[in-house]
Amino acid sequence: MMRIATLSRKTRETDITITINVDGTGKHDIQTGVGFLDHMLTAVAVHGLFDLTVRVNGDLHIDSHHTIEDTALVLGQVLAQALGDKAGLVRTGWAYTPMDECLARVVIDLSGRPYSVFHAQWHTPSIGQFPTSLVEHFFESLAVKLGATLHAEVFYGRDDHHQAEALFKALARALDMAIQIDPRRAGAIPSTKGTL
Numbered sequence: 001m002m003r004i005a006t007l008s009r010k011t012r013e014t015d016i017t018i019t020i021n022v023d024g025t026g027k028h029d030i031q032t033g034v035g036f037l038d039h040m041l042t043a044v045a046v047h048g049l050f051d052l053t054v055r056v057n058g059d060l061h062i063d064s065h066h067t068i069e070d071t072a073l074v075l076g077q078v079l080a081q082a083l084g085d086k087a088g089l090v091r092t093g094w095a096y097t098p099m100d101e102c103l104a105r106v107v108i109d110l111s112g113r114p115y116s117v118f119h120a121q122w123h124t125p126s127i128g129q130f131p132t133s134l135v136e137h138f139f140e141s142l143a144v145k146l147g148a149t150l151h152a153e154v155f156y157g158r159d160d161h162h163q164a165e166a167l168f169k170a171l172a173r174a175l176d177m178a179i180q181i182d183p184r185r186a187g188a189i190p191s192t193k194g195t196l
Helices: 035-048 065-083 133-146 160-178
Strands: 004-010 014-021 028-031 051-058 092-099 102-109 115-119 149-156
Touching: 004 065, 014 065, 028 035, 035 051, 035 065, 035 160, 051 065, 065 133, 092 160, 102 160, 115 133, 133 149, 133 160, 149 160
Parallel strands: 028 051, 115 149
Antiparallel strands: 004 014, 014 051, 092 102, 102 149
């Protein structure tokens, strides 16, 4: 079964189309208009081995908030669409990722219960056009639309670029672990309830 999905969302603030193949090789073509967001989504594709195409036309004449938030919402939705009923999945994943002086961890459960816990201390207001306050909001928005419980934490670090990048790389690797098919499940839903 091909786990590929495409989703478009158009509002007065953003016009977004995302295509993902969760069983890809890391191919990516990403254009959001926010350079650091492109960089982080590239990290997600490469480290999660997702084929990812992202096109965003947002109201950047105001600021980057709507572009970043709405991209996370659509990414969560398109991931959920690609995974379908989640039959046979490992379901949970985690990753620790160092980047120079910092260390980050992301743990995810594709539980159907959206929840986000986020801990990071930032040193600057933004990384390029990407406000550091929106890193947490990106993770929250993704968790809501993916229907995932997501815990993300930066243990320590000095450089905000490194901290954010370590988080996004850890997200990619945790997602990659969680979406793998467990052959021992024989296609069963990974839940005592029988549904996710």
